Amino acid sequence: MKKLMLFTTGGTIASLEGENGLTPKMEAEDLLRYLPELEQYCRIDTKSLMNFDSTNIQPEYWIQMAKAIYEHYNDYDGFVITHGTDTMAYTSAALSYMLQDLSKPVVITGSQIPIAFKKTDAKRNISDAIRFACEEIGGVYVVFDGRVIQGTRAIKLRTKSYDAFESINYPYVASINTDEIHYYNHVNKLKNKEPKLDTSLCTDVSLVKLFPGIKPEFFDSMKNLYKGIVIESYGSGGIPFHERNILEKLNELSDCGISIVITTQCLEEGEEMDIYEVGRKVNQDVIIRSKNMNTEAIVPKLMWVLGKTQDPQKVKELMETPIAKDITL
Known part of the structure; x- marks a missing residue:
């Protein structure tokens, strides 16, 4: 038995x-x-x-x-x-x-x-x-x-x-x-x-769901609080830059060494940031792409990765590496 x-x-x-x-x-x-x-x-x-x-x-x-x-x-x-x-x-x-x-x-x-x-x-x-x-x-x-x-x-x-x-x-x-x-x-x-x-965790992570009208100034308050931020954007993963310029604020956070993951609010099929201008304007050499990961996996994975390194490029590399079948694209 x-x-x-x-x-x-x-x-x-x-x-x-x-x-x-x-x-x-x-x-x-x-x-x-x-x-x-x-x-x-x-x-x-x-x-x-x-x-x-x-x-x-x-x-x-x-x-x-x-x-x-x-x-x-x-x-x-x-x-x-x-x-x-x-x-x-x-x-x-x-x-x-x-x-x-x-x-x-x-x-x-x-x-x-x-x-x-x-x-x-x-x-x-x-x-x-x-x-x-x-x-x-x-x-x-x-x-x-x-x-x-x-x-x-x-x-x-x-x-x-x-x-x-x-x-x-x-x-x-x-x-x-x-x-x-x-x-x-x-x-x-x-x-x-x-x-x-490997139980290394850095819990200085935030999850933000975008919505029409969200104030860019909201992101200023995050600079000294978090080392990683997960952005649930719309559709294929674009970031607003017209009038309320969220893209500019995310660039500022990245310049401060904060790791940023872009995902989608849509449950199925994942992000695809190469299709629209709102996605292509994102600096994909810096921003972390979630591909088809679930938010419930992205958050603990980011904590786990930041527990090992806070070098933005190394964080990006580890986050975009499939582990335990979390990414299939």
């Missing part, structure tokens, strides 16, 4: 009604009591790392999760992390960068309804996550509503429905039915590789 470690971090899946609404209160052992049948598939040890609503998850907690997996890596065949859904995609991407060359699965799951409720998606999601964590596969994955998503490609699209997560700009890895796992594409099965742990 495979031997797995179940880490819990809180989230809806572990929540109970409190004085001010749902709040995480259940520990790891409590969750497994609702699923005694899992004992026939594998041995499961448990450890509660934290107990937070994922709205309260911070980058420092990603480090704690990554270190916990690395410290227990040689003792288990796979790992499952239960997590709140609101920031799950950020966590799965962050772990994909901090833990590389994995030859074992790290599976993140959660639920839209607490496991203690009569009607819940938690039992299925945990069961599916446990099943997938027994596979001969390496990497970080999100398992939710019977679908397996690459850790750098998950986005939460729905606030209530069971199918809360989608895989954006990348195929689903697999689907999980009652008795089988169906893979949609070839999956590399890493063997005899030592995992790499």
